[in-house]
Amino acid sequence: MTAPVRTRSSADLIRAEEPVLAHNYHPLPVVVARAEGAWVEDVEGRRYLDMLAGYSALNFGHRHPALIEAAHRQLDQLTLTSRAFHNDRLAGFAERLAELTGLDMVLPMNTGAEAVESGIKVARKWAYDVKGVPADQATIVVAADNFHGRTTTIVSFSTDETARAGFGPFTPGFRIVPYDDLAALEAAVDETTAAVLIEPIQGEAGVLIPRDGYLAGVRELTRRKGCLFIADEIQSGLGRTGRTLAVEHEDVVPDMLLLGKALGGGIVPVSAVVARREVLGVLHPGEHGSTFGGNPLAAAVGTAVVELLETGEFQRRAAELGVVLRDGLTELVGRGVVGFRSRGLWAGVDIDPAIGTGREVSERLMREGVLVKDTHGSTIRLAPPLTVTAEEVRSALAALEKVLGS
Helix, strand or coil: CCCCCCCCCHHHHHHHHCCCCCCCCCCCCCCEEEEEECEEEECCCCEEEECCHHHHCCCCCECCHHHHHHHHHHHCCCCCCCCCCCCCCHHHHHHHHHHHHCCCEEEEECCHHHHHHHHHHHHHHHHHHHHCCCCCCCEEEEECCCCCCCCHHHHCCCCCHHHHCCCCCCCCCEEEECCCCHHHHHHHCCCCEEEEEECCCECCCCCECCCCCHHHHHHHHHHHHCCEEEEECCCCCCCCCCCCCHHHHHCCCCCEEEECHHHHCCCCCCEEEEECHHHHCCCCCCCCCCCCCCCHHHHHHHHHHHHHHHCCHHHHHHHHHHHHHHHHHHHHECCCEEEEEECCCCEEEEECCCCCCHHHHHHHHHHCCEECEECCCCEEEECCCCCCCHHHHHHHHHHHHHHHHC
16 A cells, blocks of 8 residues: 555544534544555554455455456446446346356346345335235335345334334335244235345344254245245355355345345445346336446446356355354453354454443454444444455454453
């Protein structure tokens, strides 16, 4: 990384945000100015190991050379046409993404929340056109403690009051059941059910991993009951857990996948609904769209992301380094860590509340040069770029051990 350019200080920039930015986030007090690989640098030149990776949006690290090169090349050619016209990059992106996921068709969007909203629309349309559910009666079954985004419809089926309170009236048509409970799911599904929408691993809830057989059970139940299985892999997918998709740990193929975050390589927002042909085939011109969805720049970067995943290198790295992460956390249980859940390079770590909240531990780690993010209570999340080294993972664990004992 180049030498820092002296501009406004971190403290000055943080103060400058206060009167002009909506207070919808509570960031850690670090102002990032440069980044490369698994490392970021603030405006004063202090370096930090990024153990969050943009909530998995940076699976391939900051400024991965192949992704930057793809973006630069496309910037010199064409950036946007809207979907009023075809562009020369979209077909290749859709072909490669469909092949990578083992499904048939792609609906390109931009953000993760847009992918979820689009998946909901498609599931409802399928229920009316294919399943024969009476008009305006389709239901979708979701899990408690879910996180699928923050749009009005999505927070309508959230159980997090911070996300919901003050934003009603809420969108009807959703049934909430406990996560990892097949009996409750079976009881909630009826002839009006269009789909079951599930995160294979609940990220925002603290990296909650269901029991073995749960995802396979969801797949069997939805087939038997005649409704769709939608897997929200926006955080869990694209290499994070040691497989291309988290559902692959149980050899499950859903009817619809929701992808985002890492699909844009940390460069541009790219998301997608990927599904069987008879599911996405229910859409017709004018029924859904996005000015920026499938734009040439996004398609070029998304194609480069798929090419990286096609090698299998990043899935292998996540699996192998996930063992390093898991073993290191195991050593900390009873020494400030009361428990953890991990799969691949992704972990939710429960800190002894007597030591501090998740926010307080995150701030202490920041002062040690490691960036993580808290979630509920005293839980922190670890999700480093898949380009991280074993030495860097051990360094982050050593910093955690230090702050737990300080």
